[in-house]
Every structure is written in C-alpha cells, then in structure tokens.
Amino acid sequence: MSSAEKSPDQPQVDVPSDTMVGFIGAGKMAHAMAKGFILSGAVKASNIIASCPHPNESSVKDLGVSVIPDNKEVVRRSSVVVIAVKPNIVPIILKELSSIITQKNMLISIAAGIPLKTIENYLPSGSRVLRVAVNTAASVQAGVTVVAKGTATLDTDSRLVVNLMKSVGICEEGPEKYLDAVGAVSGCGVAYAFMAIEAMADGGVKMGLSRDLAIRFAAQALMGAGKMVLETGKHPGQLKDEVCSPGGTTIAAVHKLEKAGFRGALIDAVEAATLRSHELAKQ
Ligand SMILES: NC(=O)c1ccc[n+]([C@@H]2O[C@H](COP(=O)([O-])OP(=O)(O)OC[C@H]3O[C@@H](n4cnc5c(N)ncnc54)[C@H](OP(=O)(O)O)[C@@H]3O)[C@@H](O)[C@H]2O)c1
Structure with a gap:
C-alpha cells in the first residue's frame, strides 16, 4: 500500500481523469506535488510517473508512483510534464527533450528563476509552456501556487494547471514578473x-x-x-x-x-x- 492515500476531506477539483502527469526529476518537489495530487484525489498514483538518474533512491516511488531512469519515456507517457530538477540542470533536460516534446505535451517548469522565454527558446515553436511558483506545503494540501502562461499556452492549459494546483492549496494565475517575489514569500x-x-x-x-x-x-x-x-x-x-x-x-x-x-x-x-x-x- 502506498503511503499517500486519497483524503476524504478534500473538495473535488476539476481535473480530467485521463490526465497523465510526468515529473522530470523525482526529488523533494516532485514528491510534495505528487503526494498532494494523490491525497486530494486529483490524480491517481497510477497516472503519475517520474524520472531521475537514481530511481531506487527516490522517495517518490513510496507514493506508489513508478520512477524510471528514462526522461524521454516520461514525456512520451504524459500529457502534463513537470520539470522538477534543480535550475542548473534545466537546460540539459530541455536539450534532451526538445526533439520529442509535441503539441500533446503541456510543459510546466517549477524551477526557480528560469524565465519562460529561456525555456521556450530550447523547444519547438508553439510548445505549450507554463511557469509555476509552488512550495513544499503542497504535500499537505496547504501549498501556494502562482501560474504564469507562456506565449503558446492555451486558456484550457492554464485552467487545467490552476485546477490541478488548487487540489494542493491556493492557486492563482498571474504575470511572470511576480514569480520571483512569490517564490521568495511563499516558496522560501x-x-x-x-x-x-x-x-x-x-x-x-x-x-x-x-x-x-x-x-x-x-x-x-x-x-x-x-x-x-x-x-x-x-x-x-x-x-x-x-x-x-x-x-x-x-x-x-x-x-x-x-x-x-x-x-x-x-x-x-x-x-x-x-x-x-x-x-x-x-x-
Ligand atoms: N525545494 C523547494 O522548496 C522548492 C520550492 C519551489 C520550487 N523549487 C524548484 O523545484 C526544483 C526541484 O527542486 P527540489 O528541491 O525538488 O530538488 P531535489 O530534491 O534535489 O530533486 C532534484 C531531482 O532531479 C533529479 N535529477 C538530477 N539530474 C537529472 C537529470 N539529468 N534528469 C532527470 N532528473 C534529474 C535528481 O535525481 P537524483 O537525486 O537521482 O540525482 C532529483 O530527483 C528546483 O528547480 C527548485 O528551484 C523548489
């Protein structure tokens, strides 16, 4: 039995049941978000996958989530891809994934301080990218999230991400220029x-x-x-x-x-x- 089970007290949040969430990076933030999604009932553990170089050492697998070493496979299997590696690794990941990101994928970066424009420059034009400031309190459904849209993000994309993140706390959409300050107030x-x-x-x-x-x-x-x-x-x-x-x-x-x-x-x-x-x- 996984250590994260759906909490009966959580309000139902409108996230389509076929949403497949993939985390590139299976560290503290991937754990916090995946745990929150599972506890709130927004996404089942079986619809979440994560990747990192040392899968056996990741605590994300204790949530009942499959953790694999192949980043590209995570993208192939996910509609929502969360970039959850340290900021200095983000460029490496984007170079690695740019050839397989398609219009099917929505990409969310939670990396501190990396602008949307920098992320978009690594990816095919028209890629659906969002930047999100989130904190670890998401793991206990008391998170704070602000979502900023990229150039090709659809309104339905940001609505889905806001709904997803509302399952783990409060969430608002806002302009990217505020994200560093949001991270400094609520992330840190x-x-x-x-x-x-x-x-x-x-x-x-x-x-x-x-x-x-x-x-x-x-x-x-x-x-x-x-x-x-x-x-x-x-x-x-x-x-x-x-x-x-x-x-x-x-x-x-x-x-x-x-x-x-x-x-x-x-x-x-x-x-x-x-x-x-x-x-x-x-x-
Ligand atoms: N911690 C916070 O409170 C917080 C709050 C808001 C935002 N953030 C942002 O969230 C992001 C992740 O932070 P974190 O605290 O979760 O970091 P973390 O615990 O160090 O996790 C990073 C993960 O990335 C994996 N990784 C390293 N190289 C990789 C690669 N080439 N491909 C795939 N995975 C790779 C690591 O795997 P191994 O362990 O196997 O090397 C680890 O699972 C950062 O960008 C940070 O700015 C953090």
Whole structure:
C-alpha cells in the first residue's frame, strides 16, 4: 500500500481523469506535488510517473508512483510534464527533450528563476509552456501556487494547471514578473516559518516546556495565525494589536522582537531570495 492515500476531506477539483502527469526529476518537489495530487484525489498514483538518474533512491516511488531512469519515456507517457530538477540542470533536460516534446505535451517548469522565454527558446515553436511558483506545503494540501502562461499556452492549459494546483492549496494565475517575489514569500517562506517554529520551541524549552509540546504548540500557533489572516480577512497588524493587551505579556514580547529587527530581517530575507532568483535567471 502506498503511503499517500486519497483524503476524504478534500473538495473535488476539476481535473480530467485521463490526465497523465510526468515529473522530470523525482526529488523533494516532485514528491510534495505528487503526494498532494494523490491525497486530494486529483490524480491517481497510477497516472503519475517520474524520472531521475537514481530511481531506487527516490522517495517518490513510496507514493506508489513508478520512477524510471528514462526522461524521454516520461514525456512520451504524459500529457502534463513537470520539470522538477534543480535550475542548473534545466537546460540539459530541455536539450534532451526538445526533439520529442509535441503539441500533446503541456510543459510546466517549477524551477526557480528560469524565465519562460529561456525555456521556450530550447523547444519547438508553439510548445505549450507554463511557469509555476509552488512550495513544499503542497504535500499537505496547504501549498501556494502562482501560474504564469507562456506565449503558446492555451486558456484550457492554464485552467487545467490552476485546477490541478488548487487540489494542493491556493492557486492563482498571474504575470511572470511576480514569480520571483512569490517564490521568495511563499516558496522560501516555509523555511522562515520552520525557523520561527524551532526558535519559539527553543524559547518554550528554555522556560521549562518539553521539546515535543513546545514544537507542537509553536507550529499550531503559526498555523492558527495563518488561518486567522486568511479566514477573517483582517489585516495582520490589526490581529496583532488585538492580542496585545495594555501592559500585557504580548506587547512586552513584541517590543523585544522590534528591538531585534524581526520585521526588517524578514523583509531582507524576501528581498535576498528575490534577488537570488534574478541572479539565477542571468546564469
Ligand atoms: N525545494 C523547494 O522548496 C522548492 C520550492 C519551489 C520550487 N523549487 C524548484 O523545484 C526544483 C526541484 O527542486 P527540489 O528541491 O525538488 O530538488 P531535489 O530534491 O534535489 O530533486 C532534484 C531531482 O532531479 C533529479 N535529477 C538530477 N539530474 C537529472 C537529470 N539529468 N534528469 C532527470 N532528473 C534529474 C535528481 O535525481 P537524483 O537525486 O537521482 O540525482 C532529483 O530527483 C528546483 O528547480 C527548485 O528551484 C523548489
């Protein structure tokens, strides 16, 4: 039995049942997306295939997905091909696959910082290409995805990709110029959140909580705060103010965070990740 099974709580998302999804690269992101598709019921494990040089070492096969060493075979068998290798490998992959990509295939690149134009230049004209910024939270149906269309992308293509990605979180279509910043906020953002959870738990442990409890409570606090922002529609500053009683504990902690440059550090982090994406695009 595979470790990812359809979750009964997920809303049905409109993805045709004959959609065959192929991942070129079977690492962390392929695992996150494939797991999300299977758990949501959007795509069956038997309709997903992946390739990488060391298939036996890929955790994607633990999802019940077949993982093979042949990239071209994945393209032949898939209507939707997801390029899920590291950005420096993308040109190698595109050269390898350009002769067998046909109008039958829709190509989605999740690689950070590689522009649509660069991808399209490697492929036959008229190739249906989309660039997608996605994060690992897709593996638990809490992902953030923004989809940008290429020059020959059909409206039906972007609708299918948006529907597919809505099965694993929130998804919007947007212009490519925003993708680097989207990646810096939500793609890298999960790492900032993990660091916050770890550090808050360290504080809890310092103050006498068990490690296990402190991590669970910190994680739930971040998840709850995120849900409150999304579900109440209130500005996060207002929600923060509502927790700060006059002369209370939270405002004392907020003062410490402000003195340590908490907000400035996060703004710098998003800026650094966006600029690094721009650098990768130039390479
Ligand atoms: N990680 C994130 O949070 C995140 C978020 C958003 C976007 N992305 C983007 O997602 C992409 C994949 O990142 P990742 O974190 O999933 O990387 P990863 O875990 O290192 O996985 C890369 C995969 O590519 C395979 N690969 C290497 N050379 C290959 C080749 N010539 N042909 C086919 N497969 C090959 C690797 O196989 P072997 O292990 O067998 O060598 C591995 O399975 C990157 O472009 C990244 O920018 C990542």
